[in-house]
Amino acid sequence: MSNELIRAAFEGRLKAWAADKGLTVAWPNINFKPPESRYLRSFLLPNNTRSDDLEGEHRRFLGVYQVSIVEPTGAGSGAAAALADELDALFSAPLTNGALRINLLRPMSASAPIQEPDRWVVPVSASYRADIY
Numbered sequence: 001m002s003n004e005l006i007r008a009a010f011e012g013r014l015k016a017w018a019a020d021k022g023l024t025v026a027w028p029n030i031n032f033k034p035p036e037s038r039y040l041r042s043f044l045l046p047n048n049t050r051s052d053d054l055e056g057e058h059r060r061f062l063g064v065y066q067v068s069i070v071e072p073t074g075a076g077s078g079a080a081a082a083l084a085d086e087l088d089a090l091f092s093a094p095l096t097n098g099a100l101r102i103n104l105l106r107p108m109s110a111s112a113p114i115q116e117p118d119r120w121v122v123p124v125s126a127s128y129r130a131d132i133y
Helices: 001-023 077-091
Strands: 039-046 061-070 095-097 101-109 119-131
Touching: 001 039, 001 077, 001 095, 001 101, 001 119, 039 095, 061 077, 077 101, 077 119
Parallel strands: none
Antiparallel strands: 039 061, 061 119, 095 101, 101 119
16 A cells, blocks of 8 residues: 555656646556657556564565656757756655655666667666655
8 A cells, every 4th residue: 555655656746847847757557658759657666565573563665766758769868867857856855645754765866778669768766765653
């Protein structure tokens, strides 16, 4: 259940920002027809849930949140790099969803680009942690 709360917190922040920027977002398991222009792909990649107490009441949720910047080929790297910096600023503060607080363990940062047949993709991700006691 808390993985969905975490997903909702990340996606809510991204959705509002992307709407202000006029960017389309491909959400997990939602039908999507990619536009010819730039768009984003959102992924929550949860790790195994952990517990630090013998009673099993504590839950630690760890994982990675990734936003892939998808550019048409031949557009250069400058616009994607600028968006990666904006994503870092967007997710610099902890997120909350109700009483759940999600802390970033590693800031949003770009990985090596991936060349797809007709797109150039820059994955930007951060690792997170949320605890429930």
